[in-house]
Amino acid sequence: MPVFRWGNAWEAFRDLEREMDRLLRGVHASIPGLRFGRQYPPLNLYELEDEYLITAELPGTRPDEFELTIANGILTMKGTRRDPEGIPEDRFRRQERFRGEWQRSVSVPERVDEERLSAEFSNGVLAIHLPKAPGGQPRQIPVAEGGE
């Protein structure tokens, strides 16, 4: 069960990121001097009064070319970035843009209402809205009597 506490919660995200780095090592082309030397796609997380907002830069991706799923508190986005129109390699004079498979996973804070999660895609930027769930009520955990 993912524990996502505000303040240090993003550490969990980083761990996951490191893990993804390990799994996908070699998949991401890094380009010195350009901003996409890191994970693809880069993500930002914002907090607003009633929601969290995740933005991801996915230029050239059509909404039907990636998958966004949430399961067990992990939000996963993945897809494939293809070559432009199947141009053979030897026709390229310059190739700096990321291509290939990508995947990012984020632990979602427990205070998020997963049912009302929504996403929009505009000019190559994905925005995922994670509405905050109403304040967490302490839950009573029944303790059963031991057998003895």
Added chain:
Amino acid sequence: MADELIPRPRSESELPSRKPASSPRLIYTPPIDIFDTDDGLVLHADLPGVSTDTLELQVQDNKLTLFGRVQSPAPPEARGVHREYEEGDYFRSFILSDDVDHERISARMSNGVLVVTLPRAARPAPRRIPIDSQ
């Protein structure tokens, strides 16, 4: 140089003369692809967050310049919790060779990617130069 057709990126220092007003913004060099087609060259540039309305593309003399303003999807009151990219604008310029027909350059934006088509100008057929042997 063999690859005269290649638009060569210009140095970072050549920023657009008309700078965006107000607060200073980061300016990035967008990653690009350039490939040959039968008719000329095609350039793709990743400009996430840039729309048709916020892109300036111009050809002057033999220089092609792109400048894209990014509109943030996050409202101004949003508090950044985790940041892997800083929002900024995009600038890059290229020297076009004479092989490109400047008049017929066309461009479109699609999902944050700029596609510029650079048709090859008609050129006279190459002239063979006979070489005398001694």
